[in-house]
Amino acid sequence: MKSGTGGVPGFCKEKGYRMPATIKDIKEETGLSLATISKYLNGGNVLPRNKELIEAAVKKLHYEVNEIARGLVTNSTRTIGVSVFDITDMFCSMILHRIGLELGKLGYGVLIVDSSEDPERERNNIRFLVNKKVDGILCIPAATNSYVLKSAFDAEIPVVLIDRQFRDRSLDGVTVNNREAAAGAVNYLINRGHKKIAVISGSEESTSRERFRGYRDAMEDAELAMPKEYVMNTGTATTKYGYTAMQELLKLDDRPTAVLCTNYGINLGVVMALNEAQVSYPEDISVVGFDNLLLSNVLKTRLTVVEQPMERFGQKGVEILMQRIREKKEKKGINEEGHINVILSTHLFEGDSVRDLNS
Amino acid sequence: MKSGTGGVPGFCKEKGYRMPATIKDIKEETGLSLATISKYLNGGNVLPRNKELIEAAVKKLHYEVNEIARGLVTNSTRTIGVSVFDITDMFCSMILHRIGLELGKLGYGVLIVDSSEDPERERNNIRFLVNKKVDGILCIPAATNSYVLKSAFDAEIPVVLIDRQFRDRSLDGVTVNNREAAAGAVNYLINRGHKKIAVISGSEESTSRERFRGYRDAMEDAELAMPKEYVMNTGTATTKYGYTAMQELLKLDDRPTAVLCTNYGINLGVVMALNEAQVSYPEDISVVGFDNLLLSNVLKTRLTVVEQPMERFGQKGVEILMQRIREKKEKKGINEEGHINVILSTHLFEGDSVRDLNS
DNA sequence: CTGTTAGCGCCTTCAG
DNA sequence: CTGAAGGCGCTAACAG
Numbered sequence: 112m113k114s115g116t117g118g119v120p121g122f123c124k125e126k127g128y129r130m131p132a133t134i135k136d137i138k139e140e141t142g143l144s145l146a147t148i149s150k151y152l153n154g155g156n157v158l159p160r161n162k163e164l165i166e167a168a169v170k171k172l173h174y175e176v177n178e179i180a181r182g183l184v185t186n187s188t189r190t191i192g193v194s195v196f197d198i199t200d201m202f203c204s205m206i207l208h209r210i211g212l213e214l215g216k217l218g219y220g221v222l223i224v225d226s227s228e229d230p231e232r233e234r235n236n237i238r239f240l241v242n243k244k245v246d247g248i249l250c251i252p253a254a255t256n257s258y259v260l261k262s263a264f265d266a267e268i269p270v271v272l273i274d275r276q277f278r279d280r281s282l283d284g285v286t287v288n289n290r291e292a293a294a295g296a297v298n299y300l301i302n303r304g305h306k307k308i309a310v311i312s313g314s315e316e317s318t319s320r321e322r323f324r325g326y327r328d329a330m331e332d333a334e335l336a337m338p339k340e341y342v343m344n345t346g347t348a349t350t351k352y353g354y355t356a357m358q359e360l361l362k363l364d365d366r367p368t369a370v371l372c373t374n375y376g377i378n379l380g381v382v383m384a385l386n387e388a389q390v391s392y393p394e395d396i397s398v399v400g401f402d403n404l405l406l407s408n409v410l411k412t413r414l415t416v417v418e419q420p421m422e423r424f425g426q427k428g429v430e431i432l433m434q435r436i437r438e439k440k441e442k443k444g445i446n447e448e449g450h451i452n453v454i455l456s457t458h459l460f461e462g463d464s465v466r467d468l469n470s
Numbered sequence: 471m472k473s474g475t476g477g478v479p480g481f482c483k484e485k486g487y488r489m490p491a492t493i494k495d496i497k498e499e500t501g502l503s504l505a506t507i508s509k510y511l512n513g514g515n516v517l518p519r520n521k522e523l524i525e526a527a528v529k530k531l532h533y534e535v536n537e538i539a540r541g542l543v544t545n546s547t548r549t550i551g552v553s554v555f556d557i558t559d560m561f562c563s564m565i566l567h568r569i570g571l572e573l574g575k576l577g578y579g580v581l582i583v584d585s586s587e588d589p590e591r592e593r594n595n596i597r598f599l600v601n602k603k604v605d606g607i608l609c610i611p612a613a614t615n616s617y618v619l620k621s622a623f624d625a626e627i628p629v630v631l632i633d634r635q636f637r638d639r640s641l642d643g644v645t646v647n648n649r650e651a652a653a654g655a656v657n658y659l660i661n662r663g664h665k666k667i668a669v670i671s672g673s674e675e676s677t678s679r680e681r682f683r684g685y686r687d688a689m690e691d692a693e694l695a696m697p698k699e700y701v702m703n704t705g706t707a708t709t710k711y712g713y714t715a716m717q718e719l720l721k722l723d724d725r726p727t728a729v730l731c732t733n734y735g736i737n738l739g740v741v742m743a744l745n746e747a748q749v750s751y752p753e754d755i756s757v758v759g760f761d762n763l764l765l766s767n768v769l770k771t772r773l774t775v776v777e778q779p780m781e782r783f784g785q786k787g788v789e790i791l792m793q794r795i796r797e798k799k800e801k802k803g804i805n806e807e808g809h810i811n812v813i814l815s816t817h818l819f820e821g822d823s824v825r826d827l828n829s
Numbered sequence: 830c831t832g833t834t835a836g837c838g839c840c841t842t843c844a845g
Numbered sequence: 846c847t848g849a850a851g852g853c854g855c856t857a858a859c860a861g
Contacts, residue, residue, distance in 0.1 A: 131624075131625050133837095133838055133839085134838065134839065134840095135838080135839095143847080143848090144847065144848045144849075145838095145839080145840090145848085145849090146840080146841080146847070146848060146849080147846080147847055147848075149839065149840055149841085150840090150841095150846090150847085152839095153840080155846095156846075157846070157847085158846070158847090161846090161847090173624045175597065175600060175601055175621065175625070176601060176838090176839085177542075177601065177603070177837090177838055177839070178601040178602050178603070179538055179541045179542050179547070179602070179603050179837090179838080179839095180542050180837070180838035180839040180840090180853090181838080181839055181840075182538045182839095182853095183536075183538050183539050183542055183837090183838080183839075183840095183853050183854065183855090184838085184839055184840045184841080184852080184853050185839085185840070185853085186853075188538070190602075197567075198557075198563050198566050198567050198570070198582075199560070199563045199564055199566075199567050201558070201560075204557050204558045204563050205558055207557050207558075207584065208556075208557050208558050208584060208586065211557070211583070211584045211586070212586070215591070220583075220598050220602070221582075221583065221584075222581055222582075223557075223580075223581075223582035223583075224570070224579075224580065224582075225566065225567060225570045225580075227567065227570070227571065232574070238534065239579050241534060242534050242535055242536065242537040243537050243538070243549075243579070244536065244537070244538050262532075262534065265490075265532040265534075266490050266532075266534070350764075350767075379764070379767075379768050382768050383767050383768055386768070386769070386770045405709075405738070406768065408709075408738075408742050409738055409741050409742055409745070409765060409768070409769070410745070410768070410769075411745040411770065492853095492854055492855085493854065493855065493856095494854080494855095502831080502832090503831065503832045503833075504832085504833090504854095504855080504856090505831070505832060505833075505834095505856080505857085506830080506831055506832075508855065508856055508857090509830090509831085509856090511855095512856080514830095515830075516830070516831085517830070517831090520830090520831090535854090535855080536853090536854050536855070538853090538854080538855095539837090539853070539854035539855040539856090540854080540855055540856075541837095541855095542837050542838065542839090542853090542854080542855075542856095543836080543837045543854085543855055543856045543857080544837085544855085544856070544857095545837075830861105831860100831861080832859100832860085832861075833858105833859085833860075833861095834857100834858085834859080834860095835856100835857085835858085835859100836855105836856095836857090836858105837854105837855090837856090837857105838853105839852100839853090840851105840852095840853090841850100841851090841852090841853105842849105842850090842851085842852105843848100843849090843850085843851105844847100844848085844849085844850105845846105845847080845848075845849100
């Protein structure tokens with residue numbers, strides 16, 4: 112038996128405990144009809160007197176809309192799902208933070224799921240979001256293949272990728288000029304007289320791969336050698352890989368004079384390995400990394416890094432997603448053609464981790 | 471018009487685009503009744519032949535349960551809300567990660583919301599969770615007062631606090647022995663000959679306050695002076711406060727020989743200030759902190775810190791919450807008496823940031 | 830084991 | 846501006 116039919120408002124004898132107030136309780140309390148109340152609750156116009164009646168009842172009964180019921184009928188939840196490859200990754204959490212702010216402004220709720228770098232889990236998480244009927248999905252994927260998003264495609268839920276793209280197909284997304292940025296960073300080293308430049312890069316995600324290409328571009332343009340001992344691009348772009356790869360580099364008889372790290376995790380691993388081996392930078396080896404997240408502030412020697420416009424990822428991602436959601440509602444269908452891909456530009460932050468060999 | 475009544479499965483003429491398949495579509499496809507299908511979908515027993523029929527239809531129509539509709543009738547969403555004070559805080563994200571894993575095992579979904587250190591936002595976030603009808607809430611609060619959880623209390627949704635407690639009332643929660651741990655850290659310094667020991671601590675959250683008390687306990691026991699210039703406990707426990715407070719300490723004519731940082735953010739700020747001022751530790755000043763999160767691995771000199779059992783926070787929190795949810799279902803009401811408060815114990819990790827003045 | 834019948838709480842036509 | 850009725854997709858009794 113529902114609370115609305117009981118005696119004491121909000122109390123249900125049969126269940127023996129309080130049930131949340133419903134719109135029907137408001138009806139009993141005010142004598143108005145469900146429709147009127149619903150209308151007012153959704154911003155419609157009602158007589159001033161009725162408005163007061165309803166407001167009083169809402170306050171008295173602690174009424175809160177049941178988003179579940181509302182979602183069922185409107186088939187829209189005003190909630191966006193956000194799936195990230197690893198919630199403990201600073202890059203992800205910064206973007207999550209931003210997305211939350213951005214979406215909050217628009218009156219949307221956010222449903223965050225964490226894949227923990229596991230594509231299978233990611234696939235399930237996306238299904239979870241789909242079943243929760245989110246209005247759209249933002250995704251920083253762990254997987255390199257779009258199959259993880261299949262359920263979202265089937266349900267025709269708009270998806271926007273952030274930072275990364277898939278290998279098998281390209282989708283709406285916002286990325287940075289990874290290839291250029293990496294090339295720029297390498298050129299920065301070259302201009303400072305470095306010739307023996309190593310790279311540590313993941314092999315999976317699109318970002319790592321693009322950045323590696325940028326490294327190669329710059330090295331080839333400058334006609335510098337890329338001995339395979341200097342090219343560490345077979346692991347996943349994690350702190351652990353950065354750490355072991357750097358250890359390998361340090362073992363070489365002919366050490367590089369500089370190393371490019373293609374993401375934040377690798378930056379961390381490299382710094383760890385250097386500290387542990389008592390190798391100082393930039394004195395013994397120069398380091399250029401990606402992302403300026405907290406780390407740089409804590410290190411004695413600030414890292415020179417490619418800075419990404421962290422805020423804009425979230426901002427732009429939300430913008431595109433909202434556009435797609437609007438389109439879907441209006442045109443009653445998703446436009447399969449023409450993916451939007453916003454490419455943000457990066458900036459090289461000059462820290463103190465690069466030695467100028469010319470001077 | 472719903473899809474189930476149309477011709478082509480999953481296609482609705484009137485709307486002009488595909489609608490997700492419903493249980494009714496499965497009914498049309500298989501000729502079975504709604505109840506049978508629903509039963510099978512929820513793990514019930516049906517004839518093998520029907521089972522196959524249903525599975526085939528599910529596959530063919532890409533059927534996925536509509537959790538919204540299910541939630542409406544079961545009044546339970548198999549979803550837990552998790553509210554954190556700052557999603558970019560490593561402490562939070564570690565715990566979120568763990569909670570996700572733990573809850574995933576139990577077949578629960580997770581709805582994460584981020585307060586960005588803003589109590590008002592936190593209150594709204596909790597309301598959001600309540601309206602989303604989560605079955606329970608885990609919270610690492612930003613606020614120091616329980617009013618932010620009012621909507622959850624009104625809706626009688628079980629809440630378990632993690633790490634922090636409120637000032638105005640105590641709730642189910644899992645914390646660590648903050649006071650003891652801090653006292654232990656200070657004693658560690660005292661045993662190594664330190665007498666001039668400063669502390670940098672937040673003034674708001676329960677953890678900071680408890681840790682500060684622990685500092686005071688140890689200092690009083692050892693009958694050591696606590697000049698007010700050494701006691702920095704008026705800010706919020708952030709990196710920024712750690713940074714400025716450490717700068718203040720460095721300005722003193724009579725500098726402390728050691729400093730206790732009462733959380734991870736403060737650790738970071740202190741290290742930043744020391745690096746910037748070219749003050750080295752432990753040579754010039756000894757440092758003891760809280761939490762061994764990533765940072766410690768990256769620093770040249772590993773910090774000596776109180777380690778908290780990060781995994782257990784999430785684990786125990788989930789455990790308590792599940793118990794409460796079970797109780798609520800069985801006893802049809804929340805037991806107001808007797809809060810569960812699990813207190814985990816900590817461990818002092820010996821890095822290289824403390825100098826032994828005895829030797 | 831299966832099918833029928835009621836709703837869950839809300840929004841949205843349509844009359845009035 | 847208001848009210849009555851129908852239905853969103855699913856589950857929970859029952860009855861067969």
